Amino acid sequence: MPGNRWALRYCGNMLSLTIKEVSLALREGKISPLELCRKCLKRIKKTQHLNAYITVTEELALKQAEEAESRLLQGVYQGILDGIPFAVKDNFCTENIRTTCASRMLKDFLPPYNATVVQKLLDQGAVLVGKTNMDEFAMGSGSTDGVFGPVRNPWSYAAPYREQSGGAEDDSEWVITGGSSGGSGAAVTSLTSFLALGSDTGGSTRNPGALCGAVALKPTYGLLSRHGLIPLVNSMDVPGIVTRSTSDAAIVLEVLQGRDLKDSTTVQSPTSHAGFSEDFDVRNLCVGIPKEYHAPGLSQETLAQWSRLADLLEGAGARVREVSLPHTQHSIVCYHVLCCAEVASNMARFDGLEYGHRSTEDSSTDAMYAASRHEGFNAVVRGRILSGNFFLLQQNYERYFLKAQQVRRLIAEDFEHAFSAGVDVLLTPTTLSDAASYSHFIQADNRTRSTQEDVFTQPANLAGLPAVSVPTALSSRGLPIGLQLIGPAFQDGMLLSVAHWIEQRVGFPSISNYEVPNK
Amino acid sequence: MLGIHQIYGRRRVQLNIILPLLCRYYYASRTDNMLSTNVKTLRKTRNTPSRPVTVARLYSSNKHNSKVPKVPTWEPLGEDRIPSLPQVSSDLVDKLERLALVDFRTKEGLVCLERAIRQLFLRGDTVTEGDCAEKLLPLSNTTVEEYFVAPPGNIPLPRREERASMLKHSEF
Numbered sequence: 001m002p003g004n005r006w007a008l009r010y011c012g013n014m015l016s017l018t019i020k021e022v023s024l025a026l027r028e029g030k031i032s033p034l035e036l037c038r039k040c041l042k043r044i045k046k047t048q049h050l051n052a053y054i055t056v057t058e059e060l061a062l063k064q065a066e067e068a069e070s071r072l073l074q075g076v077y078q079g080i081l082d083g084i085p086f087a088v089k090d091n092f093c094t095e096n097i098r099t100t101c102a103s104r105m106l107k108d109f110l111p112p113y114n115a116t117v118v119q120k121l122l123d124q125g126a127v128l129v130g131k132t133n134m135d136e137f138a139m140g141s142g143s144t145d146g147v148f149g150p151v152r153n154p155w156s157y158a159a160p161y162r163e164q165s166g167g168a169e170d171d172s173e174w175v176i177t178g179g180s181s182g183g184s185g186a187a188v189t190s191l192t193s194f195l196a197l198g199s200d201t202g203g204s205t206r207n208p209g210a211l212c213g214a215v216a217l218k219p220t221y222g223l224l225s226r227h228g229l230i231p232l233v234n235s236m237d238v239p240g241i242v243t244r245s246t247s248d249a250a251i252v253l254e255v256l257q258g259r260d261l262k263d264s265t266t267v268q269s270p271t272s273h274a275g276f277s278e279d280f281d282v283r284n285l286c287v288g289i290p291k292e293y294h295a296p297g298l299s300q301e302t303l304a305q306w307s308r309l310a311d312l313l314e315g316a317g318a319r320v321r322e323v324s325l326p327h328t329q330h331s332i333v334c335y336h337v338l339c340c341a342e343v344a345s346n347m348a349r350f351d352g353l354e355y356g357h358r359s360t361e362d363s364s365t366d367a368m369y370a371a372s373r374h375e376g377f378n379a380v381v382r383g384r385i386l387s388g389n390f391f392l393l394q395q396n397y398e399r400y401f402l403k404a405q406q407v408r409r410l411i412a413e414d415f416e417h418a419f420s421a422g423v424d425v426l427l428t429p430t431t432l433s434d435a436a437s438y439s440h441f442i443q444a445d446n447r448t449r450s451t452q453e454d455v456f457t458q459p460a461n462l463a464g465l466p467a468v469s470v471p472t473a474l475s476s477r478g479l480p481i482g483l484q485l486i487g488p489a490f491q492d493g494m495l496l497s498v499a500h501w502i503e504q505r506v507g508f509p510s511i512s513n514y515e516v517p518n519k
Numbered sequence: 520m521l522g523i524h525q526i527y528g529r530r531r532v533q534l535n536i537i538l539p540l541l542c543r544y545y546y547a548s549r550t551d552n553m554l555s556t557n558v559k560t561l562r563k564t565r566n567t568p569s570r571p572v573t574v575a576r577l578y579s580s581n582k583h584n585s586k587v588p589k590v591p592t593w594e595p596l597g598e599d600r601i602p603s604l605p606q607v608s609s610d611l612v613d614k615l616e617r618l619a620l621v622d623f624r625t626k627e628g629l630v631c632l633e634r635a636i637r638q639l640f641l642r643g644d645t646v647t648e649g650d651c652a653e654k655l656l657p658l659s660n661t662t663v664e665e666y667f668v669a670p671p672g673n674i675p676l677p678r679r680e681e682r683a684s685m686l687k688h689s690e691f
Contacts, residue, residue, distance in 0.1 A: 112654040261642050353667050358660035364674035367685060374686045 015039055015191040016512035019248040022194060023080045026072065033072065033083030033127065037065035040085040040129050044192045050152045052177075052186035054090045055098050056130040061085065064127040071125065080251055082125030087193040089184050090131040091138055092118050092239070093228040097128075101230055102146030103136045105356045105376030115228020116260050117197060117239045124255055129193055132183025136378050137347070138199055138232045140446050141207055141453035143182025144438065145380050151182035153212055153435050153479070154190035159514040160478025175435040175479060178211035178453070180204040184242045185212035189511055195252055198240040201232045202335055202450070203430075203457025205240025206469040210430035210482025213471040213508065215499070217241040217249045218457075220489050221464035222267040224253075225260035233342040234265070236335075236461040244510075246470065246500040250276035253492060273490050280497035283317035288423035292328035295455050299433035301475045306429055309472065309483055312505060313427070323423055325414040328459060330407055332451055335458040337391050337404035343381075344388025350376060380446045412463040419488045425498050426486040429456050430469040434479035456484060466492040470499045471508040480508070 014022065014031055025031050041058055068083035088094060091101045093111035100106045114122065122128065135145045144150040155161055156174035165173055177185045181198025185208030188196050198205035200218040209216020217240060224239045231237055239256070243249045253276075259268045289310060294303070314320040352358035352372030359371035377385070391400040418426065431453060441449065460467040466489070469482040483502075487495035652665060661668045677685060 109658065112651065112658070259640070261647075267640075353659065353669055354655070355658040361685060362670040363685075364676075365669050365672040366674065366676040368670045370676060370682065371686060 013512055015043060016244075016510050017194075018245040019080065019084055019194050019243065019251055020245075023082070023084060026083050027077065033065040033068035034062070036083065037061050037085055037127050037129070040192050043190070044129065047154070047190045047192060050154060050186050050190055051149050052132055052151055052183045052190060052192065053087070053130040054100055054102065054133050054146075054148050054183070057094075057097055057128050060097070061127050061129045064122075064125075068125050068127060078123075078125030079255070080124075081121065081255060083127060084125075084195070085127045085129045085193045086121055087130050087132050087184060087187040087196040088115075088118055088128065089134055089138075089181050089196070089198045091134065091199055091230045091232075092131075092197060093230065094118055094128070094131065097131065099131065099230070100147075101137045102134045102148055103376060103378070103381070104147050105350050105373075106230075107147070107357060109355055111228075113228065115239075116225035116262060117256050118228065120256055121197075121252075126195075130187075132181070132187050132196060132198075134183055135180035135204075135380075135446075137230075137381050138180040138201060138204055139343070139380050139384060139450075140179045141203070141450045142176045142441050142446075143179035143185075143208065144176060144442060145179075145378060145446055147378065150438060151177045151179075151186050152438075153177045154186055154511060155213065155435070155479050158478070158511055160474055162478075164476070164478050172439065173437050175437050176211070176441050178208035178431065178435060180208075181240060181242065182208045182212075184240075185209055185214055185216070188212070188214050188242045188244060191512065194243070195248060196242045198242055199229055199232070200238050200240035200457075200461065201236050202339065202454040202461055205242060206430050206457050206467060206482075206484060207453060209240075209242055209469040210471070210484075211435040211480060213474075213480030213482070213511065214242050214244060214469075215246050215249050215471070215503070216469045216482075217243075217253065217492070217496070218460060218467045219253060219257065219492050220269075220466045221461075222265055223257045223269055223466075223490070223492065225256075225258075225263040225266050227260055227262040231342075231346050233339050233461075234346065235338070235342065236464075238461075246468075246496050246503050247276075247278065249468070250493070250496045250500075253496070257492075269490050269492075273493060274497070275493040276500070277493075277497045278500055280494075280501050282313055282498070282501055285313070285318040285498065286422050286424045287313050287318050287320045288323035288418050288426045289320065290323050290325045290328065290418070290426055290428060292325050293428040293456055295329075295432070297432045297452060298429060299475075302429045302431070302433055302481055305472050305481050305483055306427070309427060309502060309506075312502070320427075321423075323418045323421070323426070325411075325418060325459070327407065327410045327414050331411050331459045331462055332455055334404045334407040334411065335454065335462060336387075336451065337400050338408065338462075340384045340388035341391045341401050341404075342388070343384045344386075344392060347373075347377070347381065347385050352376070383447065408462050411459055415459075415463045415465060415486070415488075424487070425495060428484045428486065430482040430484040431456065434475040434477055434481050460486050465489055466495050468495055468499045470502055470506075472502070472506045473508060 014036065017025065022036065026033060026036065041056070041061060044053060044056055065083065071078060071082065090099055092115040093099050093113055095112060095114045096110050099109055099111050133143060133146055133148055133151045135143050136147060153175045176182070181204050184196035184198040187193045189212040200206060205218055206216045219238055221238055226237055226239065229237060229239055241249050241252045243252060257269055259266045287310070310320050350356050350373060351369040357372055357376040359368055359375050361367050361371035390396060432455070457467070465486055467484055467486040469484050471480045471482045473481050475481050485495055485499055656662050656665065659667050676682065
């Protein structure tokens with residue numbers, strides 16, 4: 001019978017569907033929310049070696065899935081996300097669910113509330129399957145420095161990579177996910193959840209998105225609430241969205257955006273801007289190629305993809321032209337100064353007194369604080385706090401902190417000039433190359449790697465602009481390469497529309513093509 | 520012929536009485552043509568028969584540089600896009616007057632202030648959250664009744680050499 005055949009054909013690949021497709025399947029009764037949830041939980045167990053999750057919320061997920069099921073049976077339908085399993089980076093507060101930021105400092109921390117963006121997803125009926133792994137306190141670009149261990153890229157275990165690395169069963173050459181939202185990237189691309197929230201301060205969502213082969217959106221600063229997101233850099237942090245398709249990202253953005261009274265840095269998006277459209281006509285588009293984004297270290301293959309996309313757009317009638325963002329080269333240093341300065345301030349709250357790890361040292365308050373922070377923070381975090389304090393010293397304040405603020409203004413103005421000169425969107429690489437093997441990546445320290453890896457992504461954070469990474473092809477090593485689009489503020493819809501146009505034409509393969517289907 | 524400043528002057532007086540100043544500061548380009556409205560006003564006051572009056576005729580007939588916008592370029596903000604007027608209580612006025620050591624006892628001054636702060640989105644100054652001590656206290660390692668307990672303060676951190684040994688003995 002057709003229904004059964006449909007069910008059989010899809011059951012194996014149900015987890016590789018997009019949100020749109022699986023939501024339809026739920027509503028048509030082809031699969032139930034409980035079955036879907038169980039499949040995801042089973043797959044999480046099967047992919048445990050990836051270490052994508054710090055906490056798997058099995059009981060809660062099943063309970064939420066049951067509620068979604070009873071709603072569906074009653075014909076009461078919360079929305080397109082009703083019954084859809086999702087994962088959340090472990091720096092978003094989740095009520096009574098351990099939220100650790102991959103740090104000893106918050107190892108046993110149970111927040112008494114949900115972050116606004118998490119609450120919004122739950123209100124839509126989405127099912128939380130777990131909290132994802134990350135770099136400690138979101139400091140890093142590899143997801144290798146968290147206290148629960150590094151995250152492994154799912155593509156390490158897919159045929160393309162295994163074949164070209166000799167096909168051996170040898171496990172030692174697995175590749176990183178990128179970071180710091182590596183767990184979220186791995187969760188979505190290993191098909192254990194349909195969407196994941198990350199955070200993006202210098203590229204922490206786009207970087208793993210590119211390396212894991214996912215669509216990763218950094219929304220305009222102020223569009224999504226940061227209430228409940230344990231802050232790294234208040235002036236740059238945004239919640240990031242990781243999905244398997246651009247349409248899915250648009251769906252989630254629509255749900256999550258909006259002014260939040262609990263986050264005074266949020267704004268209501270101006271309604272005059274175009275929303276997401278699947279029929280964007282690129283003949284109306286002017287694409288800028290910022291020449292400074294060919295940075296030292298850019299791999300030949302990523303460069304080739306960049307050129308390929310420029311040709312693709314031009315061939316379809318878009319105007320493509322070279323532009324200049326002259327201060328790009330200085331942006332990584334500027335970012336580093338401002339990031340450390342804000343980190344020094346934001347990490348000051350962790351003293352072991354009201355929450356978090358507390359040392360047994362009790363000779364004095366200061367000694368207790370110092371010992372708790374020594375025990376709770378890893379070397380990367382402590383290093384950034386010290387750097388930040390250095391930049392904020394009275395004798396250094398003007399030379400470093402104020403100067404960085406001025407450079408930040410110049411960088412933001414570079415973008416403004418490009419956009420006001422008629423460019424609609426900028427096309428750049430997301431990362432220097434495809435994912436590095438873990439053994440290679442750890443040969444340099446965290447700060448060096450961040451300086452190298454964040455080069456294309458952090459300018460958008462400095463300027464508060466929306467940016468999205470779209471997977472375009474597999475490299476010769478069989479690993480994903482992603483390209484980035486940056487748009488003017490609040491043009492997230494238009495940005496995703498262009499990303500969608502590209503996605504439809506590049507033919508990036510799904511990881512499920514290379515796997516044996518699930519039972 | 521009425522001078523331009525006279526026309527604008529008359530219009531301004533009308534606006535103060537009838538409409539919030541703010542709306543008219545935001546100004547359209549080609550479509551909402553204030554100049555054509557001005558032209559109509561001009562015609563009415565002069566009681567001359569209607570005749571087509573183009574924008575160019577109100578100014579000098581010299582050539583206009585094409586890079587310079589010919590008409591004002593501000594866009595009108597509809598009322599719906601401007602947040603509603605916040606209430607400024609007399610207590611607040613008193614406080615402001617004392618801080619600034621200027622007074623604006625006249626009603627006009629107050630109205631000016633209200634319009635200036637209308638631009639910002641301001642939520643009501645009401646306490647909406649809190650009273651959750653029982654949720655927060657369990658998060659701490661060491662509490663006694665409703666207090667967080669800290670070791671004695673006012674003791675400076677030990678010198679660097681002693682600090683190293685203090686941290687060495689700690690858990691990690």
